[in-house]
Structures are given as C-alpha cells and as structure tokens.
Amino acid sequence: MGLQSGSTTNLPPTAGINIDIDVTAPQTATDGGMKLSKAGVELLVLTFNCAKNVVDVPVFGGHLRDALLGQDGLPELVVMSLQEIAPLSYSFLGEWWLRGYYDAFGQALNLAAAGQKYTLVKGKNVGMTALLVFALCPERISGTVEEGEVGFGAAGMGNKGAVGVRVNYQGQELTFVATHLAAMEWNLKKRNANWRAVVGGLTFEDPRVVLPGVFGERPATTQVDRSGAAERSMPLERTGSMDSSEEEDAPLLSPPSTFSVDSDDTPALTPEQKRRLQDISIFKPTSHLFVAGDLNYRISSTTPPPDSAFPSFDPASENHHSHFFSRDQLTQERLAGRTFHGMSEAEVTFGPTYKYDILDSPEGAVNEAAAAEGSEVPWKFASHRWPAWTDRVLFSAAEGAEVETGVYGSLPVVRSSDHRAVFWRGRVPLPDGDKKLEGEVVGKKKLPVDIDVWAWGRRQTARRRELVVGLLALVWSTKEGAVFLGTMAMVGMGWWWFAHGALL
Template sequence: MRPSSSSLDLFILTFNCAKALINVPVFSAHLYAALSQNATATNVLPDLVVLSLQEVAPMSYAFIGSYFLNPYYARFVEALNLASTRLLDHTKYGGYPESVSSQGTSSSPPPPPPYTLVRAKNVGMTSILLFARDPTSVSQIQEAECGFGAADMGNKGAVGLRVTWSDPSQRDKSTELTFVATHLAAMEWNLKKRNANWRNIVSGLTFQNPHEVLPGVFPVNEHPTPRPDTSGAGIPAPVARSLLPAGSVDSSEAEEEEEEEPLLSSSSAQLPLAQQGLTPSQAATLQDISIFKPNSHLFVAGDLNYRISSTTPPPLSTFPSFDEGSPNHYSNFIGRDQLTLEREAGRTFHGMEEAPVLFGPTYKFDILSSPKGAVNEMAVRKGVTQNGIPEVPWKFAPHRWPGWCDRVLFSSAEEEEVKVGGYDAFPVLESSDHRPVWFRASVTLGSSSESRSGSELKGGVQRKKTLPVPVDVDAWERRRIARKKEVVVGWSAFFWSTQEGAMVLGSILLICLGGWWAVRGW
C-alpha cells in the first residue's frame, strides 16, 4: 500500500491472549486475510509489524521474565511468517485465494522467513513485539515501561518502543516512531481509572531517565512513594446511585476526575515544584523523552477496556447484533463508546486520532462447546468458514456489556502524516474472549538532512504536541523498585500455582529427604 518511495508501510495488531497459547494455523489464516486486504503489486507485505499483546501468559511467567514468555512469543513469530510466506507465494504465482489452504510439501529448502523479530519487551503480562522485513532498516531502539498495579507493578501497565526506520532504498529518508502496548483497567465502572492509566502513561512512560538527561536539575529520590493502584483489580461493582440510561457515561465522575488532577492546559494546573523553574530548553528535553515527542509518530494499541456503559448490564439487556438488518445492529451502539466520548471531551488520549470504527464489538465472548444457543448457531451448523477456518460458536457474556475494548490510536509527527489503509477485527477465536484488532497505515518519511531534530524544535517554535500532564521524573526509580517486587511475586506464584513449580518443590523435598536419610544412616 506504499503510495510513494518515501513512505513506511506499517501493520499493528492488538490482542488480549487470555493467558493462552494461540493456535498457529488458525491465527495465521486470519492474519493472512488481514495482510492480503492491503497488499499491492509494489508492496505485498508491510515494512514493519508491531504486535501489542495483553495477558500474553500467566502472571507467574510474565513477572519472572522473557525465558518463560519465549514459547508464547514463538507462536506469534511462526504465525506471522507462515501467513507472510503464503501471501508472497500466492502473489508470486498470481491471485489471492479466498481461503488459506494447507501448505504443500516441497523438496526444495524453505525460504528464509519474511520477518525478523527485532525486539520483544514486556511489562508484566503486556508485551510488544517489533518485526521488520529488513532489520537493518531499524535503528536507535529505545524502551520504556510503567505499571498501574499495586506498588507500581505491571499486572496492568504499558510498554513502549521508540525506533528510527530508514527506507532501505533511500537511506536519507527516515522517520521516528513510538509504539505503546498497554492494558488499561477493566470493568465498566472503572472509567476514571482508565483515564488515570492514560495519564500514568503520559507521565511515566519515558524513554530515558529524566535524572540522566537533565543531571542535577531534579532532587534525587531513592525511595519515591508508589503511585496509587489504578489497575482496577479487586474493586467490586459500585452500588447504583442513579437511574442512568443504559450505555450512558456518568459525566459527574469525569468532572471529578478533572478536578482531582487538572491538565497542564488548564489555568488551575501547576507543574510539580521541581519542574516550575525549568528553562524552555529543559522543558522541551523532558517532553522529548516522553511519548509526546513532537517529531515522532505515536501509536498506542491495546486492550483499552473502554466500554459502552459505566454499569453492568441488567437482566435481559439488548446487546449489539452483527445482523445488518437488525435495529440492534452494532453500529447503533458505537455512539455510547466511552473512549470516543472521553477523548472528544478532552479527558483521555489527548491529541490522538482513530480511524472510523466500522467493525463489531471485540469483547466479551463466551465460547461454546456446541452450536446450541450460539449467536451464530445456523452458520456453525452449516459449516460456514471465515478465511478457511470454521466459525467458532459464541455468544456475548451476559454479565458484561459488549464493547470495543481493543483499539489502535495514533498521532502523527509534526510536518508528517499517517494515512490509514485499514482498521478491522479478526473473527472470534476459540482461545480468547477478545477479538484481535489490526491497523495498517502508510507513514510519510522526511529527509534525514531536512528533518528538524528534537533540539532544533525546541528553539522558539510552538510545538503542536503538548504534554497534558507533567512528566514523572522519578518514574524510572519507581519502576526499578517495582520490578524487584514482580520477580518475588512471580517466583512465588510459579512455585505454588504451576505444575513446573510443584515439580521443582517436589524434587527439592525428595533431595532433602534423601540427604537426611543418608546423613542419618551414615
């Protein structure tokens, strides 16, 4: 879909994996269909692919680290390269089939995989995977992370990558991109916490330590106070306070939220004391390490968890329908979407854009063991397939409003643009109660010699991108302390809640007993 030689073809996919391994052939088939929708004769595959994965693995594995996550990542690597190889093959031999057939055997050696995993990073159960067709086109990789949970831990959180991509055919053409994968607070009633999660991302997800980029400017705080737990974990549903119409947003809550923490654009807002004396150059340096760097394209993808109501559905509620002829078609429910309402009101995702949401709800699906009672019962019984895969029998979970939880938003760099080519969702998958959502766009490239650097943007030029909340200069120290706690929690959960951990404990116990008997007998 590259319109000219000076653009980047980008594909982003977000998926809440429900802590389960994906079915590679199934995922690959749907991924193939998504990739083929925007394939062209000149650019069959995207230059970069970014996966935002939430609940990628059980918490014990995720808190311990990458070794236990590698088997989960490996399946996505396999699925992407399988889909990409098939698409290249079908393009080479002409035509795009309507479904994906099984790969035929061949005596020739397999070609090299189309994509290379350039970087994988996680915070708790949220991961980001960056793939490139040409890994040499990616440089200057930076990482960032923050947690929303108790003691800043990452049971919910955000993880980011910032990279420079150069056109392999024109090395003087490049652009900087910032990718954020996140999982915000769940439950209908946690609207304020979701907005607070966003503010935490803006303030705490920094790609360099503020104390290092501005040495001596801020007082050293080796034991910063943990931020409040905004993960929403364990918070019960509130008692109904009013008879709000189903699907409405409690505006009083949002107003209270603004009063609790005004935005920097508000006349009542004040910078933290340590930042009040910053020079314009120092303030610009601080912004440049945040996600709101002016000359960097920003993409945020994840399970954002915004719903269509701030209360749970009462019995016999009318849910969205996928039947285009129904008066309850899902297009009649998207107007209740909390994310759109809050974003347009200036309470969350400030300055971000989103392509039109034309697909149906992506959450919450109950996967059924038989067609009986399924929303798509007739299609399942008839053996209807999507992308060559039989439909999964499902219905909406009755205790949650169906919603568009899984989203991709973006903000283009100054003087450059993002042209959206596709924004859609996968069919229902058997392994999760969420549907994956994908996004494809063309990103214009500036000339390396002509594009203004971050430092050049600082001097006397009014920036279009402005920080809605101040940068947390102690975020790196908070995260360092939280990571130590995650390792302790992860290993504790591993030993007491997994089969592998039980085997290790059993082996240790047997060794100790054997040693005791040996010493006693000796």
Template sequence: MMFARDPARLKDIQEAEVGFGAAEMGNKGAVGLRALYEVGGESTELTFVATHLAAMEWNLPRRNANWGAIMRGLTFENPEEVLSKMRRDAESRSQSLSSEESDASEQARLLREEHHEQDLRLQQQFHNLSVFKPSSHLFVAGDLNYRISTTSPTPYSAFPNLDPGSENYYTNFLHLDQLTRERLAGRTLHGMSEQPVAFPPTYKYVVDSKTPPPGTAGSSVDEVKWEFASHRYPAWTDRILYLELPSWIDSKMKVRAYDALPVIRTSDHRPVFLRVDVPLISPEDLAPPVSEVASGSASPGGSGVDPRVRLPVEIDPEAWERRVAARRREIAAGWTMFLGSTRQGAYILGSLLATGASGYWLYRYAYM
C-alpha cells in the first residue's frame, strides 16, 4: 500500500508483481508501485518496490537470485505485448524496404540498419517498463533477509549487544553484513545506495511473554521487554535503499533520517524507516542524455554501470505469463491448505463429501 498526504498529487499509478517462492508463487516475492508526483507545476516520477527475500543464514545465493528475479520479472507493462508490437512494426518496415527500388547490397545495408534501430528501441522500451526506468526515482524496501553469517550460531557464539562499552557492541558486527558486501561487489541491489546503518540489528527478537499488554495494570506502552533469539544471529534484515541521482544531475537525495522503530509485541522484526528529500526533477531531465548512454556512466551506488543507462540483466519477455501461471498455482495451493488445515475448510469438505455420498446413494436407489 502507498499512503500520501495529498493523494491528488499522484497521477498515472501503475503496479507490478513477481513471485519467486516455491514454483514461482508469491510466498516470497515483490510488489511495485509507480506514480507521477505533481506539485506547483513541477513533477517527478517515483517507483517503490517492497520485497521479502529468501530466509535462513545459508540462503545467501538465493537472496541474490531473488533480486535477479525482481530485475527480470517485476515489469510495469507486459513485455510480450511490447515485443509483439515491435515484431509487427519490424515486419511492416522490412516489407516496405524490400519493395523500394534499390540494388541487393543497398537493401541489405538498409535492413541491417533497421534491425539495429529496432533492437535499440526494444531495449529502451524494456528499460522503461523495468524497475530501473531511467526517468524515475527508485526505492527498494522490505525484509531483505541478509544476515551476518552463512551458518547458524552455536551456544558459544558472540552476539551483538546494545552496550557501547562492550567488545560485542553491535557496530562491531556491521562489517559482516552480507547486504553491504554483496551490493558493493555488484551481486545484488545493483546501483542502489543506502544511508549508513546506525541502528541495532532488526532481527530476530523474542518478546517477553510476561510483558503486560497495553491497557492492563502494570503495563508500559513505551517499553517492551525483549531479547535476541538464541538460534539466529541478530542481523540487519530490514532495509531501505534508494537509487541516488545520476552524474548528469546536480542535485542529490537528502536523507533526513534512517532508523529502526522500537520493538513491537506482534513481530520478531523491528521496522525501519527512511525520511528523505527527493528533488523534483522531471522525467525528461532525469533520463540519461545520449552522451551518458554511449559512455556507460558509472553507477552512483558504487559498482558497475548506472542501471538507468544499462540494465544489469535482460528483461524476461514472458514475465507476465509466468506470473499468471503462478497465480493459478497460488489459488490451488490456497484452497488445498484452507480445506485441509482449517475448521471452516473441514466443514466445507465434509459437506461436499456428504452431499456426494448422498447423491450417489439416491442415484443407485432410483436407477439400479
């Protein structure tokens, strides 16, 4: 969901989704919203991605693969429709060139040039429907699940704590953070930037069950007693990253705050928030000029080419069709779990079986 102080300022809202759980279902996945924000005669385009990547310490390669699935499959238009239209236009143009009066070598040259231009147009259109649309700002947030180890802790493992005087103060564990290491190595969150983390690990918390709930005698709304779970290394799993403004723009994002909220009773995570001033740069000005595309401008995130200039991976043309198929599997799995694991489902299943049995016996009585 996206909330706005003045919803009337949001125009042209688009949405996208991709699943990368079991059989590409959405038990793990990402959703995206894109909108044009207008105020005072100025406008800028904003893209937000919320995601939940693979869990467990040892699943680092899968988390990186999940991000790859987002880059390939989280598209705000159907790539297959774009591709089909391009094919029709290409066939029409090829027929037109073939009918022109010119020698064979000239026609071959014209066709090569036309195919090259068509390929460039297709790449541009795929770029525009991806999360890295060149004319849009981008924010990625969620339970990214990156840890500080690839193995579970032992009973003797050192845990981060909140004591500044301790050798295990949480800041001494930040160098182990998988997300920062993988991002700077160009293996995940390509081109993205993050404000330095200055808050404690956001996972995994165990809330004291004896803590009185709010509104009862002896309760305190401001304090929840907690401790870190002993079977998971505390880690900064919950993060918010952004695509910094490119080299051809003078302005920069101005981060006002990046912090974790207090521990809450209903989750083993601490939520995080980012407060940032986003310059009102028009989509036309934010898109890379031809000179930057030709030179392959460096990413403001510190690794590789700016994803506004060149996509890190190719778009999956069948992304929407794969999502439709996965959605059917989700519905089937959901109904199966509902009928097999809930009281209401058991009532429905029992009623269907009873109705079927009654119908069978009535049929036998009437016709046999």
C-alpha cells in the first residue's frame, strides 16, 4: 500500500546525488539541473538493480526526494525499471508474490513526494525484472495499458529478459522498457544479441494474431539463438552471407542514425502489414520510447589485473572517473551501430554505478570521511570487477518530436545492493491537436531488427517452465517452503502413527 497524502515519516539526509546536465539543451541553468520548458509531460525514469532485496523505504525515499523535487514541481509520471527485484522463486511465480516489493517502492516514492500521492498504474514483471509506472493524475491515462515481455535467460525464461508497458497519456503514446542484459565482462556479443531479442521479440500483441494466416502454423527452420532464448525462427530477411561471428559484429544499421529496411521476402509483406507489425513493436513511430535497466555493458572484456587503477570520484585525481568513460562498451557499440539502434542518451557525468562492496565501518572506505559523518554508506569498489556504468536510461523520440533532458544522474549507494540507482528526468512534447501524425511517419522510422513472430508463443512455453522452477525453488529455498516441508513431514508422521496404531 502506498502512503496516503498528508502522511509523514522522517527522512534521512540525502548524500550527494550525482547529476548530469544536458549542456546542449536551450535552457537556463538552475540548481540541480536544467530548467525544463513548460510544454509537454514531465517524466522521471529510474533504473535500479535491487539485488533481490526489499528496498529500505525511508532510506530510498530520502535519496529519491532530491530527484523528485529538484525541478519546478513533481514529474507527472515516474517509471521504475527494477532488476533482481526479488528471489527467483517469487519472481517466477508472479505478481502476487511481488506485491510487497512493489509496495516498498510505492511507499518510498510517496514519501519523497512530500504529501502528494502517486498511484501505481501498472506493475509488470518478466522473471526478476519488473517495470512500475506511477502517475500523479492517473485519470490522464486513457485507453488500455498495453504490455509485452520477452525472456532470454535459460530456455527462454526470465532470469534475464525485458518487459514493456505502453500508455496513452493525454493523447501521446509513451513506451517504457525495463531490461536486464547478460552479465560478465566477456559477454559483449551476448548483450548485443539480447538487445536484438528485445527489439524483435518484445511485442504488445501476438504478430500471428495481428496478421492471421500470414506466417503459417510453425517456423520452417530454426536456429540456435545466441541471446540465450533457446530456439528461434529464422529472421524473415537475410542479406548477403556472413558467418556467425561476423553477423554478431556487423552493424545492423548504416549509418547508425537511420533504421534498416525490414523484411521484403519470405513471406512477402505489404507496406500496410509492415506498418502493423512495427506498431506492435517497441519502435512504434508515433510513440516516445524509453529503455532503462542494468544493461551490463562494461569498460573491459576482461577482469582487472591486480593493482589496477580504479576510477576515482576526486575531480583532481588523474584517475577521475571521467577519464575511464571512453572505454564504455555501450557507447562504443551504440555508435558503431551494433546495439541500441536509434536510441540516444544524455551525457554521462556521474561515476560508475557498479560494483560496490559495502563495508561495516568507515575504515578503509573510499568515502571514509562522509561515512564517518554518517551521511553515506561506507563502500569501496569490488576488486574483481572493473567499475562500470552498467545502469543506464536511453530514449528515442516519436517522429517529428524531441525529448528534452533536465537531469541525468545517480543516487547514493545503499546497503542492500552493489549497484547505484540511475535516474533520468526530462520532458516530452504532447501532440499538436491540429497535426495528425498517423500516416505521415510511415517509412521514416523503421525497425533495426525484424519482428520475431514466434517469440510470443515461445514466451508462453517458457512461462510454464518458470512456474515449475518457481515452485521447486519456493519449496527448497524459502521460509514458506520450509514451513510447507515441515507441515508435510508432520502430516506424514501423523499418518504413519495412525496407520501403525490401527494395525496394532
């Protein structure tokens, strides 16, 4: 349950939110970011890897407060991308088991909102990745809230995956995607493949229902999906010839700022059919798109050798974190056209968001002075991982529109996670009532990856696997499971005693 308007709880002091200011935006500077224009709808998009722990409401609410109140009032929509939101058993069993985790974030948000109340419009998860959409005025959302998901963990399950929600806010469609990509330094190609799985497999309707009879009953051929989603249908288009490693490395777009042409053969699709497929994808031309998550892109493909120099938060240091960002894999791969095609990101000026070791005392901490004062959690970077900007928010504006960035920053370290939360705050325009976009944008913004028309069916199969795995994990690894096993043992012993006594 969220806090009611007017309820109060003492908040701890915030501890230095790191922010980025979009210096190219035509606005005047204000404390905490850039002053946003009044037109359009203001959003806050946050991503946080929860490390399977329930968030500490007063602490997280305190950190979130400055991000919420740093501009001219509260954002109208707050969207949270949450990875590893809960243990695998709860996550695989579904929403009922996650309500306590959702509620904690709702309480923290309303605590930070200083008396005003956000309403959870939609909570949706795929495995351990969840997407929460909160609104100050939910009545401004019209029509059906659309949702979609794709898993690319083991056997297509959602230990890694993406979940999407699309809303119509005052006549403007907004698409939000939360995702958790493959971990480990050496998995760069797999992360790129995960992104292709998101674009091709996350749809808001079943393509075979949208275009009945076009694709047949089953794929003619299959291939191993290197994204980890088991088998998948062959793409509808294949141009040229290249081996698997070349195909993974090759840019999908040329140049990176434009979209590739989608399928023209096997089966042949009419322009209207292509438009209908794109409209159920995350890249609907008339919708703004935000993708946030633990994207897991690192600054190296290997682990750090002993005594490596790590990024520093001291601006005077030769190892200041700004000197390491040129090694960021996400930026390199995006600009090369191999991942996150058509997406933009505000300038990153905050420090690495992963991987933090939380210490019991200030002694030996990177932030020893602040930790000794009690204003920050004592931490140091884990020695076996390069510090990296794994947690990001990217966006793509609707055709003919621009996304306006106010603040892009990170929240302070918390005890419950080895990641920092990252947030983006800005504004998107509402449609001009005198200008009709439908039909005008067709052909301008195209899919970088073909729609995987069989992903919807595979996801249903994977969901059944998740329920089995979730039940087994619940029984063997949780308090609820221990109670169940104990109860069954008592019942069995009672039955044996009764049967044995009756025989005597």
